[in-house]
Amino acid sequence: MSHDDFATEPVPGLPEKPPEGEHILWQGRPNWVQLSWEAMSLPWVIGYFVLLALWRFGAVYDLLPLGQAIGASVPFLILGAVVVAALMLVGWVQSVCTLYTVTNKRVAMRIGAALTVTLNIPYRQVANATLSMRGNGTGTIALETMGDTRLSYLVCWPHVRPWVMRRTQPALRCIPDAERVARLIAEAADTHVATPQVERRPSRAAVAAE
Structure with a gap:
């Protein structure tokens, strides 16, 4: 009998359905060969x-x-x-258990083979994004986050910018067509950040009544 560990996900890669007004722009996984080569340091x-x-x-x-x-x-x-061969098996498992999601409001990363976690990174929390391309068309998009949120390098590995440990940068590692995905993220971030956020506050009369 087959068993899908992620069958309870309402949307593949997301812990819950996107709220109204949010839609998925792209979903994908790392190229397992390239991930093994880079993250497992196979050349060394x-x-x-x-x-x-x-x-x-x-x-x-x-x-x-x-x-x-x-x-x-x-x-x-x-x-x-x-x-x-053993390290490549680890890379393959990491790739199969990973699903990156780019929406018009955030980047979500379902990662982890033994311990599965989902990172939700709203565009308003992203200070900078860097794209590192490889000759075969794959690339890595690293996200530099703002605020006091600290991410564990070990928990996020290998889905991080390599060797940046002082402030961990989550990354979409070794994804195919990375340049197009980077453009999607840039355009969605520009649009979302430019959209004014309306906060509802009580009126002065209501505050006075309290």
Whole structure:
């Protein structure tokens, strides 16, 4: 029997239905290959095990025939392949459990594999947004928030701007067509922030009556 952990969501990626006047502009997930490559630091991991294999080969090259020297370094490459596969599995799980939502009023991020949380970031709370593009068309949009709200880097990882820990910046990591999504966010933020917010306050007569 199949089971959907997110079947209780009234709208995929959101904990409740959007209020009147709010509509979804875009939804998407990270590219799991690119997320694994960046967030799991695969280039460094691969380089580490390649260096171990070369070190082992150099250490036994003068002591063993060429074939045996190569064979002595192969276990390091096999171990490296296992570690890389495990990290890519983690990246895939993170991608499957993630859903980014851009509306005309906010950015929502349902993130987390073991502990699922939903971040709601209204445009009025965004001080700045940065776009980092990759050659394959994917990119990361990091959001710098205002106010006293503090987000945990570890809870949000890997959906954060890498290595910015003093004030965590939530990020839409490794999303396809990131440039178009960034334009959607910019246009929606400009429109929403420019819209005056009307607050209802009691009249002086009502205050005096109290």
